[in-house]
Amino acid sequence: MILEAKNVEYTYKSQKERKVLDNISVRFEEKKFYTIIGTSGAGKTTLLSLLAGLDSPTGGTILYEGRDILTKGLNYHRKHHVSLVFQEYNLIDYLTTEENVKLGGTDNPEELLLKVNIPQEAWKRNVMKLSGGQQQRVAIARALASDAKVLLADEPTGNLDNQNAMEIIGLLKRTAHKLGKCVIVVTHDKHLASEADEVIQIIDGQTERNTLGIK
């Protein structure tokens, strides 16, 4: 077990103490491809944010390799334990494709760019000049550039057409199975969810307690 959410609760203070996640416990392992699904507002993205250390739970703990991620700090967790891929790609607009990948922590971005199938002529181009699918593949390459054992992705195919979405799904699966990483993806996409080794369903974490359904 690499990552675990243990009795996690999360409450939005700004929304009249609305509890988004209520006593959720879930474990993740290396070499597996997980998807988290659920209705809008169920708390999928919140759970992913907590697993990524972008925020702290209001109750419970997030454990990495059995240790509370707060022990070494959320910054450390984000830098060394997890890497992130977003729906909006979130690439740095003034850097080239190559430079964006380097930002992940590698000096050899070429290998990764080949792996994610970015044509060589695009490597030195400003990353904003690539297509949406290519940009998302660059984002994945950047995530793979880090030594992190966990890759977290929030709706990675949300802005892509079918063909590009399929490619990204394939890439994420390979990342889990061939590179041995733990890949956790939040999605609405049923096709993507069905490709996962395990699907975690959050059904209104606020009202339905412990309704984590693991298929």
Added chain:
Amino acid sequence: MNGFNLAWRSVIRKPVKSILLFVTVFTISLLLLSAVSSGKATIQMQDDTRQAIGAGLMIEENEADRHRRMDELSGQLDHKEGSLGGYHQEKIMINGVENWITRTDNSFETLLVEDIEKIASTEGIADYNITTVTTAARPVDFIRIEDEDVDQYSDLGGVSLIGNKDMSMDSNFLSGNAFITDGRMIKEGEEDVCIISAELADINQLEIGDRLRFGNCHDKENSTAYVAEIVGIYQVNQPIVPYMFGDTYRSENIIFTDLDFPEKVDGKAGDPLYAQAYFKIADVNEYETVKERVIGVDIAWERYDLIDNNGNMNTLSANFNEMEKYSSILVGVIFVASLIILFLIFQFWMKSRDREIGIMLSMGTPKIQIIAQIMTEAFMVAAVALSISFLAAPMMSDLTADYLVKQQIQSAEEQDLLDEGKVALSYEKSEQNVVGVQTEITSGMLVQDVSSIVLLITVSVCAAGIVILKRNPRDILQEL
């Protein structure tokens, strides 16, 4: 990829924000340098009534500095009776109302001998003379010349004594207006000797070798009479300009003496009041070079006016109305305005880079490192802006100083118009024209400028950074 690499890529590849900061820093630096150098500017003035004659330079006390020193000492005495540095203040009660009398003594008013000697030792100065202030003295055994039509009630009833270290360099003789008709000039080092006007000699039937007795004008009963031997008689082409109104100071009643005689008669032996010092330049062809050397002498120049042979004076901005004060205010205004503008610019920078900040945070980059990167970018742009502003600063400084001087002249003229008919002066106000303004950008000013910019950028980046970075990464990313 480290922060420095990211910073320079951001500076080059996002030119709009870089240009915005460049223009701002360039302007701030230029304005700061201009304001600071204006505060230290030298205003070149011309006064037709005050001229060093021939190849010489002259110093006199600066009136503005005199007032400032008085204010300073008065402040130090802090509403108490007492004396400080030749300044005295005492409280008197008139009809139960508190009044303050202030006065200064010779030690406050005199040109400082050590400063005169420093200038005199400058390379290129051949010789120098010191002239005392025109001192009223009571004629004990001779009569003075009076205008019969003038009521002498308010006059001191005396004659004027002018002492010189080396009489040949007295401005009246140097100009050729006064000349010896009988006898000789007073030699340096002589004591108790005098030269009188031909008119005074005539009316008193005086000759060379006669002795005149002088008493204190203000203490007719008890003062000691001092004797001076007449060694020469002089005449003038044009009457000597009187020091003040009244027959005591009229041209015919002026008696030239050795340097120490006036202070003895005034009852202040050992406490002289030197009003002018003249420095003779050895080689007239090197006039300007020697003048520059003299200006460079390490003395408190704000205390003096340096007057050259054309009546040009170098007046420090500190002594030019309120120019130094205005330039200090200008520096303050620029500083505060710059802080606000830079804060807004960096807030704009951060706001427009929300995504980048969010990405960096999501990758575990510490907030302090993000601030450091933005600061690095700012310093890169600032370094270029500062370098260029250093090149443009001399021209801009001259323009700013020129503008401030014009404003000062205009406000002085307006004040004169308001005072017309209200303020009576006991002397004729001399006409001084500004003929130029000279500013200098010193290395100290550059250091001050760089330090100010570094401080402004650091404070404004930190302030703008706090606003953005106090939020957690999730909130930033959710807004994207």
